Amino acid sequence: MEDTGGDQVEAAVRDCAALLRPAAGLDWSVRAGVLDWDCRRTxxxxxxxxxxxxxxxxxxxTTAYxxxxxxxxxxxxxxGVVDVIETTGALLxxxxxxxPREVRAFHPYPFRSANREGFAAMGVAEVLVHAHDIAEGLGLAYRAPAELCTWVLSRIFPHVRPEPGAPWNMLLWATGRADLPGRTRLTEWRWRNNLVIDxxxxxxQGVTPAAAADLGAGxxxxxxxxxxxxxxGTRExxxxVVKAYEAGTHRPEWGMFALVRREDGRAVGGMGFHGVPDEEGRAEVGYDLAETARGHGYATEALNALSAYALARDDVKLLFAAIEQDNAPSQRVIARAGFTRVSEEDERAAYGLHDLEPSLRLYTRES
Structure with missing residues (x-):
């Protein structure tokens, strides 16, 4: 997974220019699709x-546009406007x-920043959906390339269940521009760049469905x-994450994070949640490190930060982790991060209630 998004930006702009340049002689003062703008303004x-x-x-x-x-x-x-689109696309x-890989810059929604791939995905999304708007206004047939739609959806629409075989229709639905069978048409929508926690x-660094699929494939x-x-454990x-995305249950703030070292930008492990909090405000955490990164306090530092983030929310009352009884290093990490082992009675009750293996030991941290 080496692409940064530059190729996708160029491909989207080429596709848009191929649509608009032959139509340059038409009247662009007509309304663009569902927008209040005309085609020229769009x-x-x-x-x-x-x-x-x-x-x-x-x-x-980092703080504003x-x-x-x-x-x-x-x-x-x-x-000439098409020329400007091509030029600005080349600049993006x-x-x-x-x-650089670790650079992030301000974007307001939803987590106040985006990385290079996020900005590329936002740019591609803007080009594709607004090309659609203009095409509707001018009465032109247009269908964006499926591979670009899939690329965008798996990066900045992680909360949207994909529609197999219909990525263009899926992108139009996700941006409030189309109906899909079995789904309510959206009147409000937002994309989601990945969350980063200090x-x-x-x-x-939040792992997108696209990144998760690549990790899972080796x-x-x-x-x-x-x-x-x-x-x-990180690959597992x-x-x-991929399964949750495909089921439409993935929420990026309750997914997986890569632990990235500031000093050199190297990822040392993975950490995250096993899903969204339940109705009682309980969420399960899990983590692992590459063997060469162990013994430096990284897991404790990261788990403290992740726990503080989660427990500051109104929808979380308790975090818990299930750790093998013979995994002493992990038990030391969880204890240093402010978790305490539950009573044996509560542990036995949890085995039956949640179908846990008896070899697991339960630790919790409350808000």
């Missing part, structure tokens, strides 16, 4: 988004390719790993 908006995303990455903006905008010169015809592709020497998930990583957890 085309200019595509270019504005592309350059804004490029600016965020290139400028390393870089305060600039672009305008099209007076007298520019529709073909270049910014994505040259941004943990001192580490950052906990790849890197787009991370640079320490020697011996990722460990087996990635498989759980």
């Amino acid at each position: 085309a200019e908006h595509i270019a504005s988004d592309l350059i804004a995303y490029a600016g965020q990455l290139a400028g390393r903006a 870089v305060p600039f905008d672009i305008s099209v010169d007076d007298g520019t015809d529709n073909a 592709a270049a910014a994505v390719r040259t941004a 943990a001192g020497r580490l950052t906990l 790849g890197t998930g787009g991370f640079a790993w320490v020697e011996g990583g990722p460990f087996e 957890a990635a498989g759980m």
Whole structure:
């Protein structure tokens, strides 16, 4: 999984230009699909988004959008606007390719930042869905490439259950532009960049369904790993993320995180939740480290940060972990992170209630 998203930005812009350039002689003052804008304004908006995303990455903006905008010169015809889309698309592709792996920049929704792949995915989404809007306004047939739609959905729509064989219809539905059988049409929607949690020497970086699929298949998930990583448990957890995504139950803030070392950008392990909190506000945590990263306090540091994040929420009352009785190192980690072992009576009750193996020991931390 080595692509940064630059190729996908270029492909989306090529597809959009191939649609719009032959239609440059039409009247672009008509309304663009479901939007309140006309087709000309929508085309200019595509270019504005592309350059804004490029600016965020290139400028390393961390607290707000870089305060600039672009305008099209007076007298520019529709073909000239297509030129601007192609140019701003090339700038975003270049910014994505040259941004270091660990760079994040401000984007307001939902977690206040995005990485290079996130900005690429947002750019591709803007190009594809607004090309659709313009095509509807001009009466043109348009269908975005399936591989681009799948690429976007698995990166910034992790909360949306995919529709097998229909990624274009899925993207239109996810952005409030189409109906799908068995699903209520959306009147409000948002994409979701991955969540990053600060943990001192580490950052906990949310693993997208795309990255999880790559990890589960033996790849890197787009991370640079320490020697011996990722460990087996991380790959198994990635498989759980993929299953949840395919079932439509994945929520990125309750998924899996890669533990990335600040000093060198290397991933040392994986940590996360086994799903969303239950009705009583309980959520299960799990973790592992590559063998070469053990013994440095990384797991304790990360688990403290993840627990603090979760327990600060209104929907979480208790975190718990199930650890093998002979796994002394993991038991020391969980204890240092503020978890305590439950009573043997409660443990036995949990075995029957949750079908747990008797060899597991339960630890909890409350808000």
